[in-house]
Amino acid sequence: MTVGDREALAKVPAVTLIFWIIKVLATTLGETAGDTVSMSMNLGYLAATAIFVAILVLLVWRQIAATRYRPFLYWATIIASTTAGTTLADFATRSLGIGYAGGSLLLFACVAASLWLWHRMLGSVSVATVHEPRAELFYWITITFSQTLGTALGDWTADTGGLGYGGAAIVFGVMLAVIAALYLRTTADRVLLFWSAFILTRPLGAAVGDLLDKPIDRGGFAFSRPYASGVLVAAIVVLVLVWPLYPTGRSNASISRGT
Known part of the structure; x- marks a missing residue:
């Protein structure tokens, strides 16, 4: 099977600007x-972690069973992984008391171990290879660890780091901008850049989410959590629907997959 054939079979979306949004x-x-x-x-x-992990396992099973990329199934699985990551990180850092630093280090080790084992067994951690069950399983395990790590990093930076939610969002936004510049201006390893950006979008989302729903006296905007969640769901649905209207979003085979 050629690289082009593998790309055409990949069950993950093309990595474009809309993907990152x-x-x-x-x-x-x-x-x-x-x-x-x-x-x-x-x-x-x-209890929240148990609920979201159960949903995540079901969606990953459906994702692996699918024969092609299904946009809403894919993004529902991403959302399930990030909600499970949120509650799991909060449980580990707060309920178990290992703290943000301990949780972040542990989860970083989990992400690194998942990527290492994935590469060791299949020879690549590129998303272009995500078209068969073993690669897909590694993909979703790595994503879930990265989402959990990102939650701990975001909370650590905002709370312990003393930057506040807005400050933490700016820090991670700048870091993502640096990665984008490296992608556009250098020949840095695309796989490394992809996973770095994938991990960093989570603490950015964690900081922005907390900025939206935390009380004003804690530095947030005090928006209703269900209301904010509903607005975000609507925005995601609209973007998923309009994505195919753009040539770069039509096919996984149409994009160069250094990532």
Whole structure:
């Protein structure tokens, strides 16, 4: 099978600007939706994690069983991974008491181990290879670890780092801009840049989500969590629907997959 054939079979979307916009919205939704269930509904972090992990497992199973890229199934799985990551990170850092630093280091090790094992077993961690069950399983495990890591990093920067939610959002936004500049201006490894950006979009979303729904006296805008979540869902749906109207979003085979 040629590289072009593998790209055509890939069950993940083309990595375009719209991809990254939806990814940031999805990670922000993960923060507001996760907090809605664990805090606003008073279910607690453990119960909320169990709910979202169950949904995530079901969606990953459906994603792996699919024979082609299905936009709404893919993004629903991304959202499930980021909501599960939100509540899981909060449970680990707050309920278990390992703290933001300990949680971040542990989860970074999990992401690194997942990528290492994926590369060791299949020879590549490029998303162009995500077209068969083993690669897809590694893909979703790595994504879930990265979403959880991003939540811990975002909270650590905003709270312990003393930057506040707005300051943390600016820091991670600048870091993503640096990665974008490296992608556009250099020949830096595309796989490394992709996964770096993928991880950093999560703490950006965590900071923005907290900025939206946290009380004013804690530096937030005090928006209703369910309302903010609904607006984010609507924005994601609109973008997924209009994406095929742009040539770069029509096909996984149409994009160069250094990532």
